[in-house]
Amino acid sequence: MMQKSVRRMAGLIDNVLDFARGRLGGGFAIERRGAMIQPALEQVITELRLSFPDRTIETAFSLEEPAHCDLARIAQLFSNLLGNALKHGSPDSPVQIRGSLHGGMFDLSVSNFGDDIPPETLGRLFEPFSRSDFALHQQGLGLGLYIASEIAMAHGGQITVSSSGGETKFAFLMPLKHPMNL
Ligand SMILES: Nc1ncnc2c1ncn2[C@@H]1O[C@H](COP(=O)(O)OP(=O)(O)OP(=O)(O)O)[C@@H](O)[C@H]1O
Ligand SMILES: [Mg+2]
Numbered sequence: 001m002m003q004k005s006v007r008r009m010a011g012l013i014d015n016v017l018d019f020a021r022g023r024l025g026g027g028f029a030i031e032r033r034g035a036m037i038q039p040a041l042e043q044v045i046t047e048l049r050l051s052f053p054d055r056t057i058e059t060a061f062s063l064e065e066p067a068h069c070d071l072a073r074i075a076q077l078f079s080n081l082l083g084n085a086l087k088h089g090s091p092d093s094p095v096q097i098r099g100s101l102h103g104g105m106f107d108l109s110v111s112n113f114g115d116d117i118p119p120e121t122l123g124r125l126f127e128p129f130s131r132s133d134f135a136l137h138q139q140g141l142g143l144g145l146y147i148a149s150e151i152a153m154a155h156g157g158q159i160t161v162s163s164s165g166g167e168t169k170f171a172f173l174m175p176l177k178h179p180m181n182l
Contacts, residue, residue, distance in 0.1 A: 004051060014076075015143040019128060022147070028154040030070035037106065038063040040075045041099060044082060052086045056094035063099050067106050067176050069155055077151045077159075080144035081110040081170045087140070089168065090114035104176050106157075111169035122161060148172075 022028055038061050045057055085095040089112030099108045117125070124130045126149040131142035145159070152159045157174025 007051070012141060015141060015147060018147050018150075019143050022150050028073070028150050030073050030151070030154045032068050032070055032155075034066045034068050035071045036063070037067050037069070037071070037074065037099065037101075040071050041078055041097075041108075044075050044079045045097070048079065048082055048086060055086055055091065057082075057086075057097065058094050059097045059099075061097075061099045063101055065101055067101060069106070069174070070151075073151045073154070077148040077172060078108065078110075080148045081108075081159075081172070084144060084170070085110050085112035085168075088112070088114065101176065106174050106176055107171070108173075109169055109171040111167055113166050114168065116166065117161070117163040117168060122163060125161060126159070 018028075041059075041061070041063075045059070049055075049057065082095065082097065089095060093113035095110065095112045097108075097110050099106075101107075121130075126145050128146040129142045130146070131140070149159050152172055152174065155174045157172060159170055159172045161168070161170050163169070
C-alpha cells in the first residue's frame with residue numbers, strides 16, 4: 001500500500017512540476033532519439049497492472065521499426081492515457097490499446113468503456129485542472145491530459161478524443177520525421 005501511495009504522490013509531484021515548467025519555461029523541451037517504442041509501452045503497462053491487477057488490458061501493436069522521439073515523454077503521455085482509462089473507465093470492461101507505425105506516422109490509441117464524457121466537457125479536457133464534474137470524488141489534479149497534450153505538441157503531433165455509445169477513445173498521432181529534419 002505504501003508503494004502505491006508513494007507512486008501516486010510521486011506522479012502528482014511530477015505533474016505539478018511539469019505544469020510549472022510548461023507555463024514558466026515556455027513549453028516542453030524534448031530530446032528525440034531513435035528508439036524502439038514497444039518495450040517502453042510494455043513497461044508502462046506492466047507498472048499500471050500492479051495498481052489495477054484485476055483489469056483486462058488488450059494490446060495490438062505493430063511497431064517493428066525504431067522511431068525518432070523522446071521515449072521517456074512518450075511513456076509519460078501513454079501512462080496518463082492508460083491510467084485514465086483504468087481510473088475513469090468502467091471496471092468490468094477491457095481497456096484496448098493499439099499502436100502502429102504507418103505512413104510516416106506513429107499512431108497510439110487507448111479506449112475504454114463506461115459513461116460517455118459529456119460533450120460540453122470534451123472541449124476542455126486538455127486544459128489544466130480540468131476535471132469533469134461527475135469526477136469530483138476522484139483523486140488526481142486534472143493535469144494529466146494537459147501535460148500529455150503538451151508532450152504531443154512538442155513532438156509535432158496531437159491527441160484527439162471521442163466519447164459516444166459508451167466508448168471513450170483517446171488517440172495520439174505524431175509524424176515520425178521532425179519537420180526541421182525533412
Ligand atoms: N478514459 C477516460 N474515460 C472517462 N473520462 C476520462 C477519461 N480520461 C479522462 N477523463 C476525464 O477527464 C478528466 C481530466 O483527465 P486528466 O488526466 O487531465 O486528469 P485526472 O486523471 O483527473 O488527474 P491526473 O492529474 O492525476 O491525471 C478526468 O478527471 C476525467 O473526468
Ligand atoms: Mg489522468
